[in-house]
Amino acid sequence: MNNSIQSHSGQPLGNVALFVPAHGACGERSTIADLLHLMGADDLDVRTAPVIPVPMRRLHAGEGLFREGARAESIYFVRSGTFKIFRTAEDGYEQVLGFVGRAEVLGFDAVCSNGHPTEAVALEDSTVFALPVRDLFGFAETSPALGRVVHLAASNALTRQGELADVMAAVAAEVRLARFLLHLSQRMASCGQSPRRFVLRMSRRDIASYLGVAHETVSRSFTALAGWLMVKVDNRDVEIIDMTALRAFSRSTRRQLDEASRSCMPHPVAARAA
Amino acid sequence: MNNSIQSHSGQPLGNVALFVPAHGACGERSTIADLLHLMGADDLDVRTAPVIPVPMRRLHAGEGLFREGARAESIYFVRSGTFKIFRTAEDGYEQVLGFVGRAEVLGFDAVCSNGHPTEAVALEDSTVFALPVRDLFGFAETSPALGRVVHLAASNALTRQGELADVMAAVAAEVRLARFLLHLSQRMASCGQSPRRFVLRMSRRDIASYLGVAHETVSRSFTALAGWLMVKVDNRDVEIIDMTALRAFSRSTRRQLDEASRSCMPHPVAARAA
DNA sequence: CGATCAGTTGAAGGGTCTCAACGCGAGTGG
């Protein structure tokens, strides 16, 4: 609802929307306080934060934030929009490592190395706060609250990475997709949006790469889950119609899949009502 | 790439072994300085660190450090030994998420949540520094160097988690194993040990869980790699005898596997000479 | 309207999972 302002109204050229009049955090003259507020810091910390400018950057859908191997100049905090982070193999194959949304950190894995080990592109029009790495430590001393926020964000990123393992751990493709959808659902809920109905910001290929399966398999898995009447899928619109069943199914390991599918649906029917 | 004779370039904790202090770090009365030294902080920072005790804990092989779901009391820094971190499914299946060695952080993903999302057990006799979470922020203010170290360790943990994605991304089991061995090799090198010859601290089952394949497949993959004359395997002793071939093979994505295997070895011969 | 891409579905082949058996070493107690 809040991000229905997507403004996908084309305008290929026109003035680059880097400068926006800005009320509060929307302007380019955002400060640490805005960043702290985004990350859910205490009001007191936000109000008492030192007035240090933190550049904000706007990206259009498909625009890259940083490239693989690029010097790590900043870490980023997503203010709005969605990003996919991935790695490109030598033969051009894209391995998607995760999807990052509001109030999450981007590029933190570059802090300990010379360059970004991954690449990030916006899946929709997005805005991020950029925190220069060289200032990271200094700012953290100036504003203890910022240090806390960075620690929490890093821990959160680590937890998020754990979700990938959780997804890849499932042997069956349908289970992987189910877990993925549940993770998405949880994150939607944590952003105050509906956990039952949401729009996928990424393509089937991105999902496939993230799940570690072929994109055709993702399609088939979607129709399978729809066949079990757990979800309803219309292109990128997803609605979870049986959360408990989806949850139970996502817990399947190994050949428990057979039981689950048999008990729910001997053969996937075409539940394709619009 | 690793032509650096001096220290292990590219590694965040490069100059760990250059400076060996007395047995100060070995006592139970270790302080922040010992922790900083372990993590490769600057000499100046180590010497000027506030004298705050940091409890050290010894664990025997097989002993658990923290359980899944347990209250996150501390984060840990591995001083010696190896740990495996994993998650246990409801049906008892263990999903291994990673293996953690010297100068790496353990349990940081619990900072942002109420409890540890994972479990950690020692694979061999090990020692860790325990840094209470509630003191984390306070100490970071007292000792800026500690804040830096924690940031670096967290970033490193994130990078390490990325390795799991790298491994799982490969479709072929042999490629997964090859990448896993290379990651291990790199980490051995960063600890000052031989990157060509090392001992696996974990069982085949642990490796299988980490790679996301059946443990029988791990066995077959080991014999396959030995058949291509890339490695020599004797139980848990591994020797990489053709690093370049292993590297090239590990880059395989999709059906490039066929080419690689054909060019190296039409059919795996029994190269099992001791 | 032709081109390109995302998404879906079908058919065939192959890699991995599963079940099964075997050898081996360690720990145990007769």
Next chain:
DNA sequence: CCACTCGCGTTGAGACCCTTCAACTGATCG
């Protein structure tokens, strides 16, 4: 000392799921 058990590691055979190649639809775009 040796039989016994148990877990680890290896190897074999069949079933099955996924990958791959292929064709088709619909949408976007110049």
